[in-house]
Amino acid sequence: MENILILGSTGSIGQNAIEVIKKNSKYNVIGIAFNQNINRAIEQIKQIKPKYVYVGKREFIGQLKSLFPKIEYFTQDTLADLMSKNDINFVLNAFVGSAGILPSYYAIYNNKKFALANKESLVVAGKILTDLALKNNVEIIPIDSEHSAIYQCLGGKRQYLNKIILTASGGPFRRFDKSQFANITKEMALHHPKWNMGEKITIDSATMMNKGFEVIEAGWLFDLIPDQIDVVVHKESIVHSAVEFIDGTIIAQLAVPDMKLPIAYALYKPERIEFENKISLVEIGNLSFEKPDLDKFELLALAQEAFRKKDRNWGLLLNAADEVCIEYFLNNKIKFCDIPKIIKKIVLEFDDRISSNIFELQKQTQIIKKETTKLIESLRRS
Numbered sequence: 001m002e003n004i005l006i007l008g009s010t011g012s013i014g015q016n017a018i019e020v021i022k023k024n025s026k027y028n029v030i031g032i033a034f035n036q037n038i039n040r041a042i043e044q045i046k047q048i049k050p051k052y053v054y055v056g057k058r059e060f061i062g063q064l065k066s067l068f069p070k071i072e073y074f075t076q077d078t079l080a081d082l083m084s085k086n087d088i089n090f091v092l093n094a095f096v097g098s099a100g101i102l103p104s105y106y107a108i109y110n111n112k113k114f115a116l117a118n119k120e121s122l123v124v125a126g127k128i129l130t131d132l133a134l135k136n137n138v139e140i141i142p143i144d145s146e147h148s149a150i151y152q153c154l155g156g157k158r159q160y161l162n163k164i165i166l167t168a169s170g171g172p173f174r175r176f177d178k179s180q181f182a183n184i185t186k187e188m189a190l191h192h193p194k195w196n197m198g199e200k201i202t203i204d205s206a207t208m209m210n211k212g213f214e215v216i217e218a219g220w221l222f223d224l225i226p227d228q229i230d231v232v233v234h235k236e237s238i239v240h241s242a243v244e245f246i247d248g249t250i251i252a253q254l255a256v257p258d259m260k261l262p263i264a265y266a267l268y269k270p271e272r273i274e275f276e277n278k279i280s281l282v283e284i285g286n287l288s289f290e291k292p293d294l295d296k297f298e299l300l301a302l303a304q305e306a307f308r309k310k311d312r313n314w315g316l317l318l319n320a321a322d323e324v325c326i327e328y329f330l331n332n333k334i335k336f337c338d339i340p341k342i343i344k345k346i347v348l349e350f351d352d353r354i355s356s357n358i359f360e361l362q363k364q365t366q367i368i369k370k371e372t373t374k375l376i377e378s379l380r381r382s
């Protein structure tokens, strides 16, 4: 039995992970961490009976303590204590956004087995985390479907890799003309054609910022140079990504778009878990692949540029500014087409060398989020 801590248990990935674990043996959920979905957290605590609970919003602690007095509770200030518990041997990090960066650091620092769904960790702190993982001999097991696909296709043969082919669904606005971007509403952007995900990542998919983040994530995970990362729009979302080896052989991973698959692979590899839902190649018929329109999806281009400038802080800037923009967009306070404009402004204004200290990156992320808020508020007033 492995004792697993699930960070982000009430989110889409977290719930799927709990479901996968419930149907199979091997894992005991020793701890869960959530930010604000208190009702779902209470349900989960009743069902799982975890020893540890991490609460993002401190105001819930009192209520939880009166309901479940035997649990040991943690908040932001005591995150390090939770992550160093000796009876936790596996950490699954599915926190949303910047909140996931420090937990990734602590998981690797404390030599836990580690599965990562929080792409912001590598976007912001890729060098620090991959260096530490190498030093501590910790494998970062990807949960993101594309990275799981690449991981599976590589099959440990990293030395023969020529490049990776990162597939993108293209999101709901793949066929839109750029001039139509001004009229995109929140409801339109929240409707992803293929994947059912949390709100932030769904908007990131619509702007293709998500694919940009995934370029950076893949770059660090698989130790690639920028020219080794191809992005290909594949609207059917059946090929979850592919690798090309030095002899020209391409190996791809195909499956239904269901996050339970990459989650199960990360938890049980090299074993595979039985799933009902399978694809039929005959029924699918055609699979299409095309180049992404970088003029239309500027944030993808900007992220590619960010990975070329690995020694600059662009990943941090992209991530922090994007988080604030999405919040404003979801509150109907900025337009869809404002998102890339604001992010670009922030990147140009705060371009700097990247710090090699994780706590410094955390601090800077907070500063950039405040600066982005300031910028948006001033634009809204003018």
Ligand code: MN3
Pocket: 144, 145, 146, 214
């Ligand atoms: Mn993905």
